[in-house]
Amino acid sequence: METGNKPRRRVGSTTLGLALILAGVVMLLYYFWPGFDFLLAAKLSPLILVALGVEILFTSFKPEERRYDFLSVFLCLVLMGIALVVSFLPSLYNSIGPQRHALEASLSAQLEDSYYQRLKDSPVQDLAVNLYLNYASQPASTQQISAGDTLGLSIQLSGSYESAEDFAESCRQVLDQLDLQNPRVDWVDFTAPAPADVLVPDETGEESYEDMQASLYLSGPYQLAWSAQEMAGSVSFF
Numbered sequence: 001m002e003t004g005n006k007p008r009r010r011v012g013s014t015t016l017g018l019a020l021i022l023a024g025v026v027m028l029l030y031y032f033w034p035g036f037d038f039l040l041a042a043k044l045s046p047l048i049l050v051a052l053g054v055e056i057l058f059t060s061f062k063p064e065e066r067r068y069d070f071l072s073v074f075l076c077l078v079l080m081g082i083a084l085v086v087s088f089l090p091s092l093y094n095s096i097g098p099q100r101h102a103l104e105a106s107l108s109a110q111l112e113d114s115y116y117q118r119l120k121d122s123p124v125q126d127l128a129v130n131l132y133l134n135y136a137s138q139p140a141s142t143q144q145i146s147a148g149d150t151l152g153l154s155i156q157l158s159g160s161y162e163s164a165e166d167f168a169e170s171c172r173q174v175l176d177q178l179d180l181q182n183p184r185v186d187w188v189d190f191t192a193p194a195p196a197d198v199l200v201p202d203e204t205g206e207e208s209y210e211d212m213q214a215s216l217y218l219s220g221p222y223q224l225a226w227s228a229q230e231m232a233g234s235v236s237f238f
Contacts (some may be wrong), residue, residue, distance in 0.1 A: 013033040015052040104131050110142050119179050123170055125158035145183035157192035164235035167192060167214045180224055188218040212237050
């Protein structure tokens with residue numbers, strides 16, 4: 001009669017084998033099947049943790065056949081780390097991937113068209129929409145842009161303004177023509193040419209004429225609701 005110790009299995013080895021097989025299958029499908037949804041496979045990666053938990057529970061009924069050693073524990077930790085990292089890849093891809101940039105560009109173009117229609121008879125020379133979507137935001141239209149997203153406007157006015165009061169008055173008129181609540185605008189940056197060139201000394205002390213520019217930056221609902229007189233105090237020339 002043969003005697004000897006019955007070999008004990010390492011907890012995690014079965015899950016590791018299945019994970020390697022599935023990873024290989026996913027890679028093959030990704031390379032040879034153009035329509036394969038790799039992001040969906042990444043979202044299912046936490047199933048590795050489920051399989052590992054099932055294996056631990058199964059072997060717990062036969063403790064004499066179970067053995068934990070450094071290598072087994074290390075492999076389990078590696079599996080858990082890979083599963084956690086891969087499960088976050090879809091969210092990361094949606095936040096910084098090309099689809100997110102394409103969505104922001106599309107919505108920005110729609111907003112620019114809408115604002116230009118409202119500002120046809122205004123002194124606006126150029127307008128740029130600065131839209132930054134929240135990482136979890138996926139608006140299908142400009143009406144669905146939420147409070148967690150950031151929307152700003154860079155507006156350049158035509159003409160020449162001799163005083164801060166005149167510049168602020170034009171800025172107030174432009175804001176009154178815009179719908180700043182649907183979607184909500186977080187900030188507006190106005191710029192316009194100043195009336196005349198001024199002498200500015202360089203590093204050697206020599207003076208030369210340089211163009212001046214008027215600027216007004218408004219942020220938040222309180223400043224965007226300022227009167228022209230209140231705005232004039234924040235106008236700067238540089």
